[in-house]
Amino acid sequence: MSEPNVLSIIAIGMSGASLFWQALTWTRSGPVVRLHAFLVNSDLTITASNSGRAPVTIVDIGYARSARARPQPLKFSKKSEKLPFRLEAGDTVSFVAEPPGAHRVRSVKVFATLGNGRRAASKTVKLPHWTLMDRLLELFGV
8 A cells, every 4th residue: 555545544543533523513613401300398399500611591380291291381480590590600509499280190291491492391290199088187187
């Protein structure tokens, strides 16, 4: 194999590696929002973190029983951050909400609508299951 052929093969390999690196950095150049939802003292705590390079606005947060269902609004507590919320690159924010209808819903997914038109989703959160007797005792104050 002659010297120009070897140099050509090396150049093609370096071009492919460069193209791969450019594609990888392009996918990480915008906002990358991750949502985590969990129960803390009978409150639904939602943590949103932006690990991307660009800021993003969280416009709305809701819940749904499945990934295909339309998200329903959550009722946030007074100590929670207000929406819309600007999430800078590398920042994390927490929202505190009431669990949605705990006596009827056993698990939910939490969704955040972002200012760039995308939607971030959490993993499924299991809610405490209320029996009919628990609900009646709560209603009558026993």
